[in-house]
Amino acid sequence: MGKYVLRRLMVAIPTFIGITVLVFFLAYLAPGSPLEMLFMDSNADAQVMADMEARLGLDQPVYVQYFRWVGQLFQGNLGTSYRTGLPVWDMVGERIGPTLLITLASLFLSVLIAIPLGVMSAYKPYSGWDYFSSGLSFIGAATPNFFAGLVFIYLFSVKINIFPSSGMYDSAGAHTFADLVHHMVLPTFVLSIQQIGSLIRQTRGSVLEVLQDDYIRTARAKGCLESRVLFRHALRNALSPVITRIGTMIPFLVGGAVVTEQLFSWPGLGSLMVLSINSRDYPVIMGITVVIAVAVLIGNLIIDLIYSVLDPRIRFSK
Amino acid sequence: MKKEKGIRGSYLQDVKERFFHHKLAVFALFFLAVEILAVIFLPMILSLDPYSIDVMAFGRGPSDKHLMGTDDVGRDMFARIVYGGRVSLTVGIISAIISLIVGIPLGLLAGYFRGKWEIIVMRLADIFMSFPSMILILVLASVLGQSIVTITVVIGVLGWPEFARLIYASTLSVREKEYVESAKAIGTKTRGIIVRYIVPNASAPVIIAFTFRTAQAIITESSLSFLGLGVQPPAASWGNILYYAQSISVLANKPWMWVPAGIILIITVLCINFLGDGIRDALDTKMSV
Secondary structure, three states: OHHHHHHHHHHHHHHHHHHHHHHHHHHHHOOOOHHHHHOOOOOOOHHHHHHHHHHHOOOOOHHHHHHHHHHHHHOOOOOEOOOOOOEHHHHHHHHHHHHHHHHHHHHHHHHHHHHHHHHHHHHOOOOHHHHHHHHHHHHHHHOOHHHHHHHHHHHHHHHOOOOOOOOOOOOOOOOOHHHHHHHHHHHHHHHHHHHHHHHHHHHHHHHHHHOOOHHHHHHHHOOOOHHHHHHHHHHHHHHHHHHHHHHHHHHHHHHHHHHHHHHOOOOOHHHHHHHHHHOOOHHHHHHHHHHHHHHHHHHHHHHHHHHHHHOHHHHHOO | OHHHHHHHHHHHHHHHHHHHHOHHHHHHHHHHHHHHHHHHHHHHHHOOOOOOOOOOOOOOOOOOOOOOOEOOOOOEHHHHHHHHHHHHHHHHHHHHHHHHHHHHHHHHHHHHHOHHHHHHHHHHHHHHHHOOHHHHHHHHHHHHOOOHHHHHHHHHHOOHHHHHHHHHHHHHHHHOOHHHHHHHHOOOOHHHHHHHHHHHHHHHHHHHHHHHHHHHHHHHHHHHHHOOOOOOOOOOOHHHHHHHHHOHHHHHHOHHHOHHHHHHHHHHHHHHHHHHHHHHHHHOOOOOO
16 A cells, blocks of 8 residues: 555656646746846846846756756745735635635535436436436536536526625625635536536446446345445446546646636636736746646545555555 | 458448437537538628627627627627637637647657657656646746637647547557567568558547547637637637626626527537547447547
8 A cells, every 4th residue: 555655656746847847947938037027117227137137046047947946946935926026825825725625615516416416327227317417417518617607607696696606705794604605606516517527427337337247236136225236336346437537537627716716706726827827927827836736646646545445456456 | 452442331331320320429410510611601601790890789689780789899799609610610620630640649659669758758648637737728828829829739739648648558459469560570661550550440539539629629718718818809719709798797688798609619519529429339439538
């Protein structure tokens, strides 16, 4: 087990290094030098500019700048925002919680809705129930977040005003948990729709395959209850590809969070990303990308762990 | 030679039969064909103009003059949806082709030559697949400038790992086969082996993946444009038509400005997915994308 985790870590570390290189060089290639961004007026004293350049290390070769940046990264220093002048970490740090909240809630909701629907579909294929949930999954997978969001806001915020369409809390009231949940309902649902679609199909497919296996017939023959056959024997064996699919969902969830947060004015990393791109605030863009990289890598490690718990063959293979 | 052709014909016959058995896929193919013809030829037939501004109609509902109403700038919505379709479909298809062109050689490199290529290419594929491509696309598009061309290229290039993996897997399974060995023995060049044996073997999963990649690219483009970070107005795309619906007054009171573009977008993506499913059934490969 420990060996397995170690091996997965060995994959995660180069991935992280790759991403830092990519992010750094993208920002390096971006139009507009940091100096121009810091000194908005073009009449700034040349001497002052040269001093600043030396102080920021911008006169060094690019690979030196990269190692400097990574060095600071490990000390928790992500630089200073061009737009606000605040430390990037302060701006990014307070946005992590809200993004984790809706992405995790959405992951949970997707699993909660999609797996039972997929299992029931596979149990009675080509029944009315199957057509219903397959139809749902096709439409879900084809509906972009933003359009689902617009429709939900139109229905539930404009027509019948039961859910708020923006922010995390009512601006006036105290920040209660109930208020938070009330604000979370729409963005979480919207973020889940595409994932639910793809997860229903995956679950249906793999349960359908497992149900043909001999041990299912054995379980039935020895008199197991159907529900036990379905959820204990079939689902557990069908779960591996489903967990893999959940793993591949994580990047899409994070990408979808950008659109969803922007639409619902949710104060997370995604809406900060859009704001920073619009104002070409590269230190913040780089900071968010690195934070997301770390989060995604941790997410993948957790998925790997779940995978190895579910399927002992993985743990013990070389 | 003649006999071989006959066998091939019957295989294609089978494929065709299975495809036309899939009713939804047939409908999807028909719908997409009509849609593609419509976005190409309607502007010429009806002399549509998505840019001209009707100063008598800012944000008006459907009327005789403007079949689907106008947007807040006074541009004809029907013309914008047709032109938007041109842009969205083109970005989707071209970027999927780019993914194919980048992914296939890399997959071949990794699968056929193995060694360090295998490690480098497949590790890179892992990295690209585990990181949210939406974030990279956003950053790249902002660095390179947000035009239709850069959006297409960025979405296309970042879609390579899927194709590389498919070709890689297929190459691994084929390269040890006896017929490849015999081809080598009679002196077939590497290029010949790749073109004659390896690529055809992978074509079924690649065609299927291509349809799903196109659908995904259309969704990505429209999401970017919806955020105002993709195709820039005055050019129209299905995503940037919906940009204006972020204003609550448009959303609540002017449904003609956002509902049709959204519906056509969903139906198009749905049809491409059905088409992919139909092809999968027809080619009878066990593959999930």
